[in-house]
Amino acid sequence: MDRRSYLKASGAAVTTISLAGCVDSLSGGGSGGENTIIPGTASGFPPFEMKEGDEVVGFDIDLLEAVVDETDYELAAWEDLNSFDSLIPSLRNGNIDVIAAAMTITPDRDENIDFSDPYYSANQSILVREGGDFQPSELSDLQGRQVGSQSGTTGEGVLQGMIEDGDFQESNYNAYDTYVLAVTDLENGNIDAVVLDEPVAASFASERSVSVAFVYETGEQYGFGIRSGESELQSALNDGLATVREDGTYQDLTAEWFGE
Template identity: 55%
Template sequence: MREETETVDRRSYLKLSGITGLAATGFAGCLEDAGNGDDEGNQSDGATGENEIIAGTAPGFPPFEMKEGGDLVGFDIDHLEAVVDETDYELTGWKEFEFGSLIQSLNSGEIDVIAAAMTINDERKEKLAFTDPYYSANQSVLVQTGGDFEPSSLDDLAGRDLGAQSGTTGESIIEDEVDDANYRSFENYVYAVQELERGTLEAIVIDQPVAETFAANRDVEIAFTFETGEKYGLGVRQDDDGLREALNEGIAAVEESGEYEEITQEWFGE
């Protein structure tokens, strides 16, 4: 797992991402690390009561999870809080990690649930249990706006300077499906997009909804999108059947009530 990540304040984050007013933008994501703060920036040592839980996420994946004005915000934040409200559990706080540290932090007991646009796959199922899916997404390839490189398929990425966030589906696709790529891994997609704008990268592979958010706010554009069949789930420890079942019921209740649609509209304009 990766080392503890630094918190980026609103001014620094927005300077890097160019994203403001994200509550009015699009919808998205997919992910696979660790600060120890709740949403007020205080230290927290995990859930103490029988039905109290602490959530973990990985900011820097707009509009799913990011820091804004020192606060943790995004689709996953609002969605999980709505889901837990439908259960007998109480969400007592959030902790922020680099993406690659989330599963370790879950299994060590630092947190009780992962809400970080995490793709359900067989490899992760060996380390944690997923809830029912709550979102589906494809992958997009980002390039510089008006640049010379205009790929239309994964084959066009062969031998190119590519970037993705460590532990994500984008990274796996580059490593498994692109020949001879000069690949760079980033702890956060914000920094990858910054390098793409500077011209040190030729393309980034990233979740479609997140790509759309960056394309709307930075000097980058989507070259093409391809289907992956990805689905995102909340992650819990493999022996925590009670919490997993409760979250599944909460996910269904939020969808049936129409609140899911409201949260989607707020963050993705869908």
């Protein structure tokens, strides 16, 4: 039995926890077991998290499952939230216990939640229509164009920073609940570009009629989000991350999802 099948089987045997429940050991209530944690994500961010039928799949999904498999914790069913913006409030409210959603570790987020050690590094890509007339080569070329990003992401932060500096007009910014919606609007000619994480842009470019115009280096790193003060869980996740890096599982997953 592979790891995914094992986790599903053991999760079903241990608990029938509801998606919106809280766990006893981490959230102070709910119907979960003492070491059962509820993972949360926001699909629509391939290849990190996306839907295949009714199932959430992706690099983040497989990685967290592999990491938790190396700890004394068990995963309940995944909660797929409607928007990236709702992940941190859901974590802080105790509706989920871990965020696995290609979430960049930033000072602002670090004031509200804690993170595991970084597990992936990425920059921002500027995505345009394949073969289109607009082919920017730097951020300043976005001035006067309709540009989209997903709400709450680093891509949005790049554009908001440009707005604050007077290098981009707020009226030209288009916010989306998911990058799938943003890229669809790009393909349909409703916007001129999308700013998004480099590996996600590469995934869209391989499957849709869009291409990467250029990469803007931000040096960002992703981490698993947890509630502040959950030091035991944080240590367990960090140890699990170290183990899957050392035993080759991490490399296998990056090869599977990114071809690296």
